[in-house]
Amino acid sequence: MVSEATNTRQKSVLWDWLTTVDHKKIAILYLIAGTLFFLKAGAMAVMMRVQLIAPEMEFISGQTFNEFITMHGTIMLFLAVTPILFAFMNFVVPLQIGARDVAFPFVNALGFWLFFFGGVLLSLSWFFGGAPDAGWTSYVPLASREFGGIGIDFYVLGLQVSGLGTLVSGINFIVTIINMRAPGMTMMRIPLFCWTTLVTSILIVFAFTPLAAGLALLMLDRIFDGQFFIPGEGGNVVIWQHIFWIFGHPEVYILVLPAFGMISEVIPAFSKKRLFGYTAMVFATLIIGFLGFMVWVHHMFTVGIGPIANSVFAIATMVIGVPTGIKIFNWLFTMWGGKLTFNTAMLFAASFVPTFVLGGVTGVMLAMAPVDHLYHDTYFVVAHFHYIIVGGIVLGIFAALFYWYPKMFGHKLNETLGKIMFWLFYIGFHLTFFVQHILGLIGMPRRVYTYLEEQGMDTMNFISSIGAFIMAAAVVILIINIIYSALKAERITVDDPWDARTLEWATHTPVPEYNFAQTPQVRSLDPLFYEKIHGNGKMKPAEPMDEIHMPNGSFIPFMMSLGLFIVGFGFISFHLDLFISPYIWIAVGGIITFGSMAMRSIKDDHGYHIPKETVEEMEKELS
Amino acid sequence: MANSADLSKGLPANPEKATLDGKNKFLGAWVFLAGETTMFAVFFGTYLGLQSGTAGGPEPSEIFQLPLVFIMTMLLLTSSLTSVMAIYAMKKNQFQKLKRWMWITVALGAVFLGFEIYEFVEYVEHGLGFTTSAFASSFYALVGLHGAHVLFGLLWATLLLVRNRNAGITLTNAPKFYVFSLYWHFIDVVWVFIFSAVYLMGIGG
Amino acid sequence: MAEDMEQPFEKSSMSNEEKRKINREQRVQMIAFAVMIGLTLLAFIAAGSDMLPGTFTIPFILLLAVVQLFLQLYYFMHLKDKDHGWPNSFMISGLVLTAPTIVALMLLIGIVKF
Structure with a gap:
C-alpha cells in the first residue's frame, strides 16, 4: 500500500511504533495508553463504590481504600485524562493549522515515552509494598518520611518522570502553534481547539515546573533527609500545600480548556453554524488561563492563613465565573437557530453545557470562604469536582472521540451503540454524583472508607453506587463499540464525513504521513467551509507540488525515558531492600539517559525526503 | 523549503533564525526558560520562607562570606559577556573567534563551579549540613539547583564545541550556539537574584 | 539540500552598513556590562556597610537586581530587538x-x- 509511509514499509510494525515521530501515530499511542490507565482507575472507582454501597462494608480494607483514592485521582488526572487530551491535540492540531508535523517531532515522541514510563513507575508501587496512600495531593506530614509509606516514593518519582514528559510536550505544542501555521492562518483564524491547546500548553509550562520543584523537595525530604516540611527542624508544612496548589489549580484548567476546545469544534460542526463569538471565546480562554494561576489558595481556605488572603482569593475565584459564563452563552448561541444534528458526538457536546454549569455553580459556592468551612473535605467537594472533571472533561473527550474517530481510524463508531452508551453514561453520572452533593451537606467526609448506619446516608450511597455501575456499563459498551466498529463498520472513503468546517477535514482519509501534499492557503476562519461556499470545496495550495521533507524515526526517545525510569527506580530503592545498590541503578539510568542525549546531539539528523513522484502517486491513490 | 542553505550568498545576518528549525529552537528555548522562572520562583520562595528556620544550627549572617560571593558573581557576569561576544562572532561568520569566546565562557563557568563546590565544603565544615535545618536544606536546594544548571551548561557547551570543532558556522549549529547562550544568560540572571536575595539580604538584612 | 546545512559559509552576507550596526551594538553591550558591574558593586557595598539600615538595604538591593534582570534580558538576551x-x-x-x-x-x- 503506497499510502502507508514510504520509509515505514521497510520496518517491522513493533519497531515502527517504538521509533515513530509521526504526530498521528504518537496520538494513537497516547490514546491507547491513556485509555488503559483510564480503565484501571475506573475499576478502582467501581471497587470504592462497592465498598460504600452499604454501611460498614468490609469489601476492601481502609488501607486499600486509601490507596485506591490516591491512585484513582493521580492516574485519572496525570495518566488518563492528560494523555487522552494529548492524543487529540497531537492528532488534530497540526492538521487544523495546516502543518506537516509538530515543531519538534523528536520531542513529541520523547514526551510520550516519558509519560508512559512515569506511569509504569507509579504503577510498579503495587508490587513493592503498596501504592501511595496520602491522597493525590500528598499533603505533608501525612506523606513525610515519618508517616508516609514506600508508595509515596513511587508517587514522587513516577510523577516527576511523567510530568517532565508533559512539560516537553507542552513546549512542543506552543512552538507548533506559533511557528508552523500554514500561510494565511493568522492567530485569529486558528480553530478554537488550537487556541485552547495553546493556552493549556502555556499553563503546562508555568504549572508543571512548580510541580517538578515541589516533587523534588518532597523527594529530598523523604529520601535524603531534607528538612523542608519537618516543623521541628524549622520546616513548614503549609509550603507544600502552596506549591502543590500553585500547580494543582492550573492543572484543572490544563484539563478543562482542551475540553472546551473540543466542544467548540463539535457544536459548530453539528449546528451548521460558525462558532458564535469566536473573538470573545479566545479572550475568555486567555483570561481563564491567567486567572487560573491567581486562585490556588481557595483550596486552602481552612488552613488558617487569615481573612484578607482568603477574601482576595475568594473574589479572584468568583471572577473566573465571568469568562466561563461567556463561553457557556456562546455555545448556546451557536446552537440557537442552527440546523442541529443530534448524533452521539453532538449529544455528548450538548449535554456538556448544562452539566458543566452545575459544576460551575457549586464551584462558586465553594469559593465563598466562610461557608467553605462547612463544605471542606466533604462529599460536596467530591461531587463538585466530578461535575467538572467527568461532566466537563470526560463528556468533552467522548464527544471528541466520536467526532474525530473517522479521521483517526478510517471508520465511524456505531451510532446505535454510541447513543445507548451516551444515555447510560449520562444517567449513571448524575445518579452517582448528584446525590453526593446532599451527602456532603449532611456531613459525609470524603476519603473515609466507610460510614455508620442510621445517619441518613444509606439510601443515597446506595443510589450513588448503582449510578457508578451504570457508568461502568457505559464504558464497557464503548469498548464493545470500538471492537464492533473496527470489525463491521464500513470504511470511510470521503475526506469529510461530517460536512465539517475546519482544515483537518481537508486531508485524505487515512491521513498520509505528510498530511498535506501541498500546504494549503487559508483565506478565512473555518477555511474548509469558506472554500465550500466561495471556492470549489477544496483547499487552494500555497506551494507547488514538490518533494516533502520528513523527520526520521528514532529510538532515542524510548532510551532516554527508559534511563530516567531506571534513575527514578534507583531513588526509590533507597527505601527498598534490593540486592543491587541504589547508586548502581542511578548510575546506569543516568548513563543511558545522558548517553542518549549526547548521541542525539552529536549525530545530526536531517530527516529524509519523499520524492515528488511518490507524493503524486500517493495522492492519486487516496483521492 | 526551510531545510536548505544557499551557500553562495554568505552567512545570513541572523543565522540562528535562518531556517524554520532554527526559529523553532529559538522559540522553544524561550518558552523553556520562561517555565524555568516559575520553577526557580518556587525554590526562591521556599528559601525565603524557611530562611529563619535554622533549628539551632548556623544562621545566614554567621556563615556567608561576601568576598567569595563577590568573586563568583564577577566570574559569572563576565562569562555572560563572553558568551555575548561569542554570538556576535557567530553573526559575523568568525568561527575561530566564536570558539575562543565560547571556551573562555566554559572556563569561567568551570572556575565558578569550583568556587561553589569549595563554598559548600566550607559550609559543611562549619556545621551547615544539608540535613541540619530547614534553612540549610532550602539553601542547598536553591544554590545547588543553580549549580546543577551551571554544570549542565558546561557539559552542553563542551559537547557542542567538541562536536563542532572543525564544522565552521553552519545553519545547523548556529541555533544550537545561540540557544546555549540564552540558557547561559538565564543562569546568570538567576545568580543575580541568588546573590541579592540569599547572600546580600542574609548578611545586610 | 540537507548537506548544505552542514557546510560552513565562506563569507558573511552582511553589508558594510550592517557590519557597522553590529559593531555599534557590541559597544552598547560593553556599556551594559559595565553598568551591571557597577550595580553589583553598589549592591555589595550596600550590604557590606554597617551604616545603612536593613529597611533601606533590602529594597535597594532588590531594585538593583531588577535593573540587572532587565539589562540581561533586554540587552544580553536581545529581548529588545524586533x-x-x-x-x-x-x-x-x-x-x-x-x-x-x-x-x-x-x-x-x-x-x-x-
Whole structure:
C-alpha cells in the first residue's frame, strides 16, 4: 500500500511504533495508553463504590481504600485524562493549522515515552509494598518520611518522570502553534481547539515546573533527609500545600480548556453554524488561563492563613465565573437557530453545557470562604469536582472521540451503540454524583472508607453506587463499540464525513504521513467551509507540488525515558531492600539517559525526503 | 523549503533564525526558560520562607562570606559577556573567534563551579549540613539547583564545541550556539537574584 | 539540500552598513556590562556597610537586581530587538507569575495571619 509511509514499509510494525515521530501515530499511542490507565482507575472507582454501597462494608480494607483514592485521582488526572487530551491535540492540531508535523517531532515522541514510563513507575508501587496512600495531593506530614509509606516514593518519582514528559510536550505544542501555521492562518483564524491547546500548553509550562520543584523537595525530604516540611527542624508544612496548589489549580484548567476546545469544534460542526463569538471565546480562554494561576489558595481556605488572603482569593475565584459564563452563552448561541444534528458526538457536546454549569455553580459556592468551612473535605467537594472533571472533561473527550474517530481510524463508531452508551453514561453520572452533593451537606467526609448506619446516608450511597455501575456499563459498551466498529463498520472513503468546517477535514482519509501534499492557503476562519461556499470545496495550495521533507524515526526517545525510569527506580530503592545498590541503578539510568542525549546531539539528523513522484502517486491513490 | 542553505550568498545576518528549525529552537528555548522562572520562583520562595528556620544550627549572617560571593558573581557576569561576544562572532561568520569566546565562557563557568563546590565544603565544615535545618536544606536546594544548571551548561557547551570543532558556522549549529547562550544568560540572571536575595539580604538584612 | 546545512559559509552576507550596526551594538553591550558591574558593586557595598539600615538595604538591593534582570534580558538576551514578541510575552508571563508564588511562600505559610 503506497499510502502507508514510504520509509515505514521497510520496518517491522513493533519497531515502527517504538521509533515513530509521526504526530498521528504518537496520538494513537497516547490514546491507547491513556485509555488503559483510564480503565484501571475506573475499576478502582467501581471497587470504592462497592465498598460504600452499604454501611460498614468490609469489601476492601481502609488501607486499600486509601490507596485506591490516591491512585484513582493521580492516574485519572496525570495518566488518563492528560494523555487522552494529548492524543487529540497531537492528532488534530497540526492538521487544523495546516502543518506537516509538530515543531519538534523528536520531542513529541520523547514526551510520550516519558509519560508512559512515569506511569509504569507509579504503577510498579503495587508490587513493592503498596501504592501511595496520602491522597493525590500528598499533603505533608501525612506523606513525610515519618508517616508516609514506600508508595509515596513511587508517587514522587513516577510523577516527576511523567510530568517532565508533559512539560516537553507542552513546549512542543506552543512552538507548533506559533511557528508552523500554514500561510494565511493568522492567530485569529486558528480553530478554537488550537487556541485552547495553546493556552493549556502555556499553563503546562508555568504549572508543571512548580510541580517538578515541589516533587523534588518532597523527594529530598523523604529520601535524603531534607528538612523542608519537618516543623521541628524549622520546616513548614503549609509550603507544600502552596506549591502543590500553585500547580494543582492550573492543572484543572490544563484539563478543562482542551475540553472546551473540543466542544467548540463539535457544536459548530453539528449546528451548521460558525462558532458564535469566536473573538470573545479566545479572550475568555486567555483570561481563564491567567486567572487560573491567581486562585490556588481557595483550596486552602481552612488552613488558617487569615481573612484578607482568603477574601482576595475568594473574589479572584468568583471572577473566573465571568469568562466561563461567556463561553457557556456562546455555545448556546451557536446552537440557537442552527440546523442541529443530534448524533452521539453532538449529544455528548450538548449535554456538556448544562452539566458543566452545575459544576460551575457549586464551584462558586465553594469559593465563598466562610461557608467553605462547612463544605471542606466533604462529599460536596467530591461531587463538585466530578461535575467538572467527568461532566466537563470526560463528556468533552467522548464527544471528541466520536467526532474525530473517522479521521483517526478510517471508520465511524456505531451510532446505535454510541447513543445507548451516551444515555447510560449520562444517567449513571448524575445518579452517582448528584446525590453526593446532599451527602456532603449532611456531613459525609470524603476519603473515609466507610460510614455508620442510621445517619441518613444509606439510601443515597446506595443510589450513588448503582449510578457508578451504570457508568461502568457505559464504558464497557464503548469498548464493545470500538471492537464492533473496527470489525463491521464500513470504511470511510470521503475526506469529510461530517460536512465539517475546519482544515483537518481537508486531508485524505487515512491521513498520509505528510498530511498535506501541498500546504494549503487559508483565506478565512473555518477555511474548509469558506472554500465550500466561495471556492470549489477544496483547499487552494500555497506551494507547488514538490518533494516533502520528513523527520526520521528514532529510538532515542524510548532510551532516554527508559534511563530516567531506571534513575527514578534507583531513588526509590533507597527505601527498598534490593540486592543491587541504589547508586548502581542511578548510575546506569543516568548513563543511558545522558548517553542518549549526547548521541542525539552529536549525530545530526536531517530527516529524509519523499520524492515528488511518490507524493503524486500517493495522492492519486487516496483521492 | 526551510531545510536548505544557499551557500553562495554568505552567512545570513541572523543565522540562528535562518531556517524554520532554527526559529523553532529559538522559540522553544524561550518558552523553556520562561517555565524555568516559575520553577526557580518556587525554590526562591521556599528559601525565603524557611530562611529563619535554622533549628539551632548556623544562621545566614554567621556563615556567608561576601568576598567569595563577590568573586563568583564577577566570574559569572563576565562569562555572560563572553558568551555575548561569542554570538556576535557567530553573526559575523568568525568561527575561530566564536570558539575562543565560547571556551573562555566554559572556563569561567568551570572556575565558578569550583568556587561553589569549595563554598559548600566550607559550609559543611562549619556545621551547615544539608540535613541540619530547614534553612540549610532550602539553601542547598536553591544554590545547588543553580549549580546543577551551571554544570549542565558546561557539559552542553563542551559537547557542542567538541562536536563542532572543525564544522565552521553552519545553519545547523548556529541555533544550537545561540540557544546555549540564552540558557547561559538565564543562569546568570538567576545568580543575580541568588546573590541579592540569599547572600546580600542574609548578611545586610 | 540537507548537506548544505552542514557546510560552513565562506563569507558573511552582511553589508558594510550592517557590519557597522553590529559593531555599534557590541559597544552598547560593553556599556551594559559595565553598568551591571557597577550595580553589583553598589549592591555589595550596600550590604557590606554597617551604616545603612536593613529597611533601606533590602529594597535597594532588590531594585538593583531588577535593573540587572532587565539589562540581561533586554540587552544580553536581545529581548529588545524586533521579532521577539512571543519571547517577550512568555518571559513577562513567567516573571508576573513568580511574584504571587514567592510572596505566598514567604508570607502565607501560617505563621503570621493576613
